[in-house]
Amino acid sequence: MLVDQYDLALSTTSSAARDAYVQGSSLPLTLYPGAIEAFDRAIATAPGFALAHARKAQVLMREGNVAAARARCRRPRMGVST
Numbered sequence: 001m002l003v004d005q006y007d008l009a010l011s012t013t014s015s016a017a018r019d020a021y022v023q024g025s026s027l028p029l030t031l032y033p034g035a036i037e038a039f040d041r042a043i044a045t046a047p048g049f050a051l052a053h054a055r056k057a058q059v060l061m062r063e064g065n066v067a068a069a070r071a072r073c074r075r076p077r078m079g080v081s082t
Contacts, residue, residue: 010051017046021055028059035059 002010002018004025010018024038036059042052053072060069 010049012042012046012049012052014046014049017042017049017052020045021049021052024052024059025055028062 002012002015004010004018005022010021012018012021020038020042024035024042027033027035027038036056039052039056039059042049043056046052057069057072060066060072
């Protein structure tokens with residue numbers, strides 16, 4: 001099972017999705033651009049990776065894009081990614 005930078009288990013088996021998720025997770029903490037793009041890469045690699053969807057929604061909320069964040073949260077549940 002893959003883990004994040006804090007050694008927490010992730011719901012994806014894709015190393016590429018994990019790497020993009022970890023990158024995206026650290027960017028908002030430092031206020032650097034690129035977090036949404038990193039989460040988009042994680043989602044493109046593993047569409048069912050729920051944490052990537054949730055973190056993207058969180059960044060969108062932080063940016064004040066409430067409509068996009070809500071739309072992200074309403075997407076159908078796709079199950080565990082591979």
